[in-house]
Amino acid sequence: MARLLTIPQPPDAALGPAQRKFNQLQKQLDGARQKLQAWDDALPPFAAAFAQQVAPLRAEALALRRAVATQLDAWLAEPKGWTAGERAVMRDIACNLAQEALADAALSTAERAHWKALHDRHADLALDRAQALELQRLKAALAAHTGLDLEDEDFASPDELFRHVRAQLDQQQADAEAEAAARKARRKPTAAQLRRQAQQEAAQAQTQQTLREVFRKLASALHPDRAPDAEEAARRTALMQRVNAAYAAEDLLALLGLQLEVEQIDAQHLRRASEAQIQHFNAVLQEQLDELRAELKQRAAQFCAQFELNPEREPEPARLAPLLTQAQAAWRGEVFLAGRDLDALRERDKAKRWIKRMRAEARPEGW
Template sequence: MSRARKQFNTLIKKLETARALLAEWKETLPAVMSKIDGEYNPLVDTHGEHFKQLLVLLDDMHDHKLLGKRERQKLSRFVASNALDLLADADDAVLKDLYNRHSGDDFDAQEDESKEEIRLMMETLLGAEFKGDIDVRSPQAMLKAFHAQLAEQEGEAAAPQQHQEESRPKRPADLARERRLAAEAQRVKQSMRDIFRKLASQLHPDRETDDAQRQRKTTLMQRVNAAYAANDMLGLLELQLEVEQIDQASLANLSEERIKQYNKVLKEQLSELESEIDGFVGVASIEMHADIFDEVTPASMIRELDSDIAHLRLQIAIIEEDLQSLRDVKVLKAWLKKLPNQSSKQQLQRDEDLFW
């Protein structure tokens, strides 16, 4: 089997897998989004509000006469660290006040300084100058501003270059390359058109006198038109197999040139399907505030979502217990004793899972 035919078979398998995965995403995403909106997001909000209440409680207990100096320092580190964590998700005056008093710093001043450092770093890395009010903590906003500036610079630079290129006669090698690419594109387009015409010739419903057959051919012709409009080579080939215009032996006997033309269309089709799948994954991951690095399926996304929901419920229950028990200074002292010297909200959650 030639390299082109092996590639053809591989592309067909990948396309079938991608189409099945895309269909699964289209069917499953509404349920995923409903679970995110109906269960996950409300729990995230509840967890954040409960944690804020816990920090306020600890702030109230900070000056209790039975707490020692080291215990107060440990409590302050905890309040400041976790107020800073929560401020990453919300601009809250209460949290800012907690952070400022327990850290000895000024959150707004630190934020302005940090933004300026990020701006300078990104300008150095990208070789760009960001002007105006840009959210430098948003990668999307920074990249959007960068691309806009780049497009503007390229537009200014391209104008004289384009004029120069238009006035300059093309080299024979460039002309030959343009003709070769145009001819190749025309051959690929002709391959799709040949399949379409062959199917249309056989399936045109107006030529059918039997009502049942006319309805069958009308449905098939609608599928043919949809596949051709979408540049769906696999769909057209499957229709040819379905109406017995070709069989596996016919595919095996196609010329190498025709196989290569089919492969070009199939590659483009696969790329479009994969981009559409990435779009579904991206929507779900953004709503879950998650970074998706591994290959993800609708089933694995739902499992991850269910796991996160269960974990949030557990953490909310733990914090609710803390809000009651830590009002007792003896319990608070024991709790502080178990708390690591350098803690974060995530570390607290792991420690409390063990503690309770």
């Protein structure tokens, strides 16, 4: 593991604000990288445990719920024996369960047709018509909210609509930024702006020069042809691949880190960098940290979506075991409830009591 690149505290003076910020950002980046690695390490064992302990319960629960829908469909096919209110309850639940089944991406074409037909037998609106109306409502709402003209646009799905709206909004933002940049370019810069620009250009030029110098030193020290044996040549080749990647990306901080790793420099070299250089480094570090934090949030969201989890707070890769236990308990409960409901629907008298209970419980939409 690479050593952390931080500026050491001198014995007779304090670090400057930019130097302290540099160290703080380096530690935060190191923590974010470790957390990202923790996600990489934690996901495979969690996925394996989920497949073994939770997925069978989920499959059993969904199969029982589909059996409930099939039993309701059979009762609804009988012309007599049910009141209008009882039929309404059974139709609503059967339609919701059919839609739940249709959300399964693994359904075959024949299974999809079966559940669509079951839904349409009992729904006030056929599924295709209901989805078309919902898409129109969503399009009107987005047009009103964003001010975009979507009137003559046709979309096959909500996802396609959202992608189109996102692209249009991104284009609007890009056009606005380009116009703002053009207006700024037309304005004569102030003396203070000219000074800041000159300082930035000087810092960037110094960074570019340092970039080339560090790369040349690393390339000279790590040339595989100068290695004493094959093992060392392989180590140098791997390091040079990292050096080349960092140089291509103009990532001076990564190159300095590699110098520290191969002991070409010590952290005292960094302490002698100018204030302008350190401030430039800090801007780069902050950008990297923001990107890493965004990636960590995306990892957590993808994890929850993949395993259909809805934790109270953002999951931590070091604490996934309780989520597995909770998911197992939740699906075990769904198996119990769906099995109980299916048993209650096997006989007419019990089914009537079940319908009465459904009315009283007023289960949320989706069941």
